[in-house]
Amino acid sequence: MTTTLEDQLVADFYDYESLLSDEERKLLLKARAFMREEVKPLVNENWAAGTFPKELIGKFRESGLAGLPYEGYGEHRPAVSNLLSGLMAMEMSRVDASVATFFGVHNGLAMYSIHSGGSQEQRDRWLPELAAMDKIxxxxxxxxxxxxxxxxxxxxxxxxxxxxxxxxxxxxxxxxxxxxxxxxxxxxxxxxxxxxxxxxxxxxxxxxxxxxxxxxxxxxxxxxxxxxxxxxxxxxxRLQGIASFRDVAEILRATRGGVAWQALGVMIGAYELALDYAGRREQFGRPIARFQLVQDLLVKSLGHITASWGMLVHLARLQDAGVFKDEHSALAKAFVTARMREVVAWSREIFGGNGIVLDYDIARFFADAEAIYSFEGTREMNTLIVGKAITGQSAFV
Missing domain, CATH: 2.40.110.10 (Butyryl-CoA Dehydrogenase, subunit A, domain 2)
Known part of the structure; x- marks a missing residue:
């Protein structure tokens, strides 16, 4: 399918989006356009005020983007792949991690808890109105x-x-x-x-x-x-399919992987801002993109993005095959969020003093990255999950 320059991501250096089917790509581009046109104009004002723009709920409702992972619910009846679900989380976080989190809590944590832990009667009772975003x-x-x-x-x-x-x-x-x-x-x-x-x-x-x-x-x-x-x-x-925390862990395993995709989106958003700024900002009579040290920061950032993207693509394949484990999502969350922290810091560094004001967007990415680094299991806790899997020894106390 043909795409416009607005639809192309400069950070997709290895063309991972080509792994999607044409129909999936259309849905991703729909989300990309929605975030660009409806969300981006609102975020800095609301971030500064500490308010959620509730008018977005109606716009999300009209977009039909909710309920995609759940077969039989939402505008798109067949369930989409985990790769597309991950890329949707990435796409939203690439513009704003807060709005992506609003959507992820609703469409992921809340709806997946009901879909995974509820009876058929409960799924039929709650999921249609949640998928339509008539309820949050x-x-x-x-x-x-x-x-x-x-x-x-x-x-x-x-x-x-x-x-x-x-x-x-x-x-x-x-x-x-x-x-x-x-x-x-x-x-x-x-x-x-x-x-x-x-x-x-x-x-x-x-x-x-x-x-x-x-x-x-x-x-x-x-x-x-x-x-x-x-x-x-x-x-x-009461969710009829939940008997113990073991059942809850099944839910967290899936959502933890979603947070790793969110971290990838933050990395990409920060990198895109820095790359664009480096091409426009002039010092000593030339764009700072011509300076070796700036190019070094950009290339290191792109390397982190590309490596994280590859990890998450295969994580999605493991999910689609039904064989992914706690340690798989734990490693992705620990690794990708740590790389995100580095990328947003390098990107902010390229902006110099302009990097600490909202006008240039990068300050918001820099601050929001700290929340993603901590929630859905800290790096330390996820490290211990993976450590136990590879050594056979539990270091939990």
């Missing part, structure tokens, strides 16, 4: 005192009471939670000590979500501190 989803696992250790140390509790469950506890850093219609809340059953999932509807008595202020990254994302005080949830709204 959130995912509540991290707690004020529990991040990396939340698997064994979850403090939010669930107690069975007749045909209902009573939830008590707190969650923190929950994206979309201030305005989500459905929040997937994870809690420890006090009877069997296993983690279970519950879909809590907006307005349920005892549920409170307060926006976290003062963030230095992901300022557009409305992360919330959630308080659950005797929140009653019907048994019909």
């Amino acid at each position: 989803g959130a995912f509540a696992m991290t707690e004020p005192l529990g991040g990396s250790d939340v698997a064994g140390g979850m403090r939010t509790t669930a107690r069975r009471d007749g045909d209902s469950w009573v939830l008590n506890g707190a969650k923190r850093w929950i994206g979309n939670a201030t305005f989500a219609d459905y929040v997937v809340v994870w809690a420890r059953d006090v009877e069997d000590d296993n983690v279970k999932g519950f879909v809590v509807e907006k307005g349920t008595p005892g549920f409170s979500a307060v926006k976290i202020e003062g963030k230095l990254a992901f300022r557009i994302v409305e992360n919330a501190e959630i308080t659950l005080t005797d929140v009653r949830v019907p048994e019909a709204d």
Whole structure:
């Protein structure tokens, strides 16, 4: 298929997008145009204000981009490949990681939890309106005192009471939670000590979500501190396919790979900004792109992008084949986010003093990279997952 100059990515040095079918490429270009035309004009103003542009929800709804990975739900009935899903996450993060996270929480964490852990009745009840973005989803696992250790140390509790469950506890850093219609809340059953999932509807008595202020990254994302005080949830709204944290880990395995794609998008966005700036910015009577040290930074950045892209392409193939493991997504998340951190720093360096103001966009990428580096498992935790897989020895304490 033919493409315009606007559609081509200078960072796709090995032409990885050629691996997509024509139909998949059309969907990717649709996302690229949407982010360029609808999202990019809004991001700096909202990033500075720390607000989420809720008018985007209606525009996302009209775009038909939600629900793509889920066969039978959304505008596109057949499920798309994991490669296209990853490239969609990359494409959105290439413009703005905050908006990509809003979409990823809704379309990934929330919808995938229901698709993977819900009964057929629950999937049919919730997924169509989520795929249409008539309703927005959130995912509540991290707690004020529990991040990396939340698997064994979850403090939010669930107690069975007749045909209902009573939830008590707190969650923190929950994206979309201030305005989500459905929040997937994870809690420890006090009877069997296993983690279970519950879909809590907006307005349920005892549920409170307060926006976290003062963030230095992901300022557009409305992360919330959630308080659950005797929140009653019907048994019909407990995810029927979730019996323990082992089932939850299946969900996190897939979404962790999505974060690695998001990190790739941030790398690409930063690199593109730096490459363009280097061609326009003049010092000593010539563009700084002609300086050897600037070219060195650009080439190192492109190398990190190309290597990370290759890793993620094969990760998607493992997912499509149904043979990928925790250590596969853990290595991708640890490696790609570390490379992202380097690329955004080198890209910001090329901008000099202009790199610390929003006018040139790069400062936003530099700040947002820190959030991606930390969530969905820190580099250290993902390293220990891979370390255990390759040595057979657990270094967890």
